[in-house]
Amino acid sequence: MVIAYVLFFIAGLTFGYAVEGWARWLPLLFPIALALGAVASSGLDGALIFRLILALLVTVAGIVLGQLLDQRSTGREAAA
Numbered sequence: 001m002v003i004a005y006v007l008f009f010i011a012g013l014t015f016g017y018a019v020e021g022w023a024r025w026l027p028l029l030f031p032i033a034l035a036l037g038a039v040a041s042s043g044l045d046g047a048l049i050f051r052l053i054l055a056l057l058v059t060v061a062g063i064v065l066g067q068l069l070d071q072r073s074t075g076r077e078a079a080a
Helices: 002-018 021-042 047-080
Strands: none
Touching: 002 021, 002 047, 021 047
């Protein structure tokens, strides 16, 4: 179960660092798509909603960290 959150974080980190503009937020579609598939097959329950919210928060944390790393590396390049 933990590996899914690690993958969401890595996807957010990668997109946050490497992609410009609104496309940085595309990794948020990954957990939403998986949750929609789970709802279609098993129905909606509280555990699914909790896991979706957790996955979205982990993905957003990865995106924000990727953006910070991108800004930091850009600042170093400009200073050099």
